[in-house]
Amino acid sequence: MELTEGTAPERLRTLPSRLINMAALSANRLVDRVLADEGVRRYHYALLAALEEFGPASQAALGRRTGIDRSDVVAAINELAERALVERSPDPADRRRNIVSITAEGSRRLATLDRLLAAAQDELLGPLSDAERRQLVDLLTRVVERQSAGDQARLMG
Known part of the structure; x- marks a missing residue:
């Protein structure tokens, strides 16, 4: 689904968790298709x-x-x-x-x-420059590491 004006309320269009989920769904479909074409x-x-x-x-x-x-x-x-x-x-x-x-x-x-x-990564991240791709990876890594640390702390606590 393309994010265009009028497709969803602004609070949804700007909600990071929703955007991450939509990007992840697109990424998963793309990766699954590429791998399935290779039988894996x-x-x-x-x-x-x-x-x-x-x-x-x-x-x-x-x-x-x-x-x-x-x-x-x-x-x-x-x-x-x-x-x-x-x-x-x-x-x-x-x-x-x-x-x-x-x-x-x-x-x-x-x-x-x-x-x-x-x-497939190039296709997914086509709108981004190399610097923006590196920045996206850095930002997502920080989010994931923080969540992973929190999950570990909850398991230990």
Whole structure:
């Protein structure tokens, strides 16, 4: 939905939480479409990115790093393993646990997905200059970190 005069009351058009939500909905649709065209989902991308950046990890650690529920991690890892994008091996420290690693094919696939998602980001943020894009990322990061810190404090308190 395009924000044009008369489409919504001004108090809605200027409500940051509504604007963030509308932008997020557009972003999610765009990213989901790009990934679906490649036969993957956001979970797959997040897991491959975590493995590439942090190295081999247990499924539990991957869930914590990506914010994906444990049962969803297992299902997504199964799908990635079927495509030979990741492999599991027994944890030498605890044979009951598996360590997941990204394969060479998984790294190649991740590089392709990175390029496609970069183009999607360009499409989403087309009206913004490079400086404005950096500023938007900085501002949203501050909002997210503040909310995450508050969530942690509520859990601890």
